[in-house]
Amino acid sequence: MRRTSSVSSYRKYSFRIVIVINGTEYRGVITDWGGVLTTPILTTVRAWIQAEDIDWASYRSVMRSWVFEAYSQDGRRNPIHALERGECTGAEFERMLAAELVRADGEAVVAEGLLRRMFAASVPIPAMYDTIRALRGAGFGIALLSNSWGCDDYADFPALFDVVVISAEVGMRKPEEGIFRHAAQALGLQTQECVFIDDIQANIDAAVACGMTGVLHTEAAATAAALQDLFGVPLSWSSPANLVR
Numbered sequence: 696m697r698r699t700s701s702v703s704s705y706r707k708y709s710f711r712i713v714i715v716i717n718g719t720e721y722r723g724v725i726t727d728w729g730g731v732l733t734t735p736i737l738t739t740v741r742a743w744i745q746a747e748d749i750d751w752a753s754y755r756s757v758m759r760s761w762v763f764e765a766y767s768q769d770g771r772r773n774p775i776h777a778l779e780r781g782e783c784t785g786a787e788f789e790r791m792l793a794a795e796l797v798r799a800d801g802e803a804v805v806a807e808g809l810l811r812r813m814f815a816a817s818v819p820i821p822a823m824y825d826t827i828r829a830l831r832g833a834g835f836g837i838a839l840l841s842n843s844w845g846c847d848d849y850a851d852f853p854a855l856f857d858v859v860v861i862s863a864e865v866g867m868r869k870p871e872e873g874i875f876r877h878a879a880q881a882l883g884l885q886t887q888e889c890v891f892i893d894d895i896q897a898n899i900d901a902a903v904a905c906g907m908t909g910v911l912h913t914e915a916a917a918t919a920a921a922l923q924d925l926f927g928v929p930l931s932w933s934s935p936a937n938l939v940r
Contacts, residue, residue, distance in 0.1 A: 719908070721925055722888040723836035724827070725878045727869075729844075730894040731912045732824065732855075733817045742816035748799045757795040766870065766897045778844060781863030785810050785845025810845050822915035826922060826930055827855050833928045836882040840875070840891075842868050858882050869893070870901030879907070890925055892918060 730736040744751060765775040774791045777783040783791075786807070793806035831837045838858040845863070852859055858881040860874065867874035879886045886906035893899050899909035910921045919930040 720888055721835075721890055721908070723838065723879070723882045723884045724830055724890050724892065724922070724926075725838045725840050725875075725882070725902075725907070726827065726892040727894060727898070727912070728839055728841040729814070729817065731820075731892055731918075732827070733819055735894070739814055739817045743813045746816075747804070747812065749804060750797045750799050753795065753797045757792070766895075776868070779842040779862045779868040780866055788845060814844070820915055822919065824855065826915070826919045829928055829930060830922060830926060831855070831857070833926070835926060835928075836884060838878050838882050840869065840878045869895075869898040872901060872905050875902050875905050875907060890922065892922075 726732065729739075733739070740754075743749070744754060761773050761775045764773045765779075774783065774788055778785070778788040789806045789809040793804045793809055796804040798804060827837055836858070837856050838860060839852070839856045840860045842862045843864075858878070860878045860881060862868040862874065865874065865877055867877065869875070875891065876886060879889050882889070886902075889907045890910060891899065891902035891907040892910045892912050893902070894912045896911060899911050903909045908925065910918055912918045922928070923930045
């Protein structure tokens with residue numbers, strides 16, 4: 696497993712090639728982390744809000760604005776851009792977010808450790824782990840591509856991934872085209888040879904625009920079905936899929 700911030704001298708992998716009906720050769724999978732290999736982000740955040748008695752209206756107001764700006768096409772920058780691209784530290788982002796939030800009792804939200812507390816309820820999804828392990832075991836290249844929110848507790852890297860690309864470490868973030876090309880190159884592949892998995896439609900659209908096949912993740916069984924159809928690897932826990940070409 697390689698964690699990469701530069702791909703100028705990557706080694707060539709001997710990945711199995713599968714020819715699908717439309718003639719595309721798929722050799723690798725690039726997957727998001729939070730909300731795909733873990734519990735949904737909203738589920739995780741709601742658990743934190745309840746545990747710390749955060750006023751939901753204050754959280755929804757700031758995050759709706761920040762997330763909208765983060766995926767808008769008008770070039771605006773905000774704290775999410777800065778955090779995910781490594782232009783501010785996690786501690787700086789925590790202070791910015793805490794300043795916008797209030798507790799239901801009117802007390803201030805503690806900034807220190809906010810991100811770790813926010814994602815404390817996140818747990819792995821076993822079926823997605825099994826899916827990734829099955830594909831890697833069959834000989835396909837597997838990369839993680841994550842917009843990091845400053846948490847360093849990504850687990851099981853060596854067992855799951857050949858390559859790890861973290862947005863803050865490469866100075867790019869999804870849905871920027873460059874980070875998708877970077878991840879494919881880190882695997883030694885062309886974008887057309889890669890299948891990309893994410894739970895955010897804008898990221899899927901961006902990956903497809905640069906040549907990848909996208910799988911919009913909603914739940915493990917549907918994602919497994921899409922990957923089973925594409926790679927021909929039996930995944931017994933699969934069900935009807937959500938495939939974007």
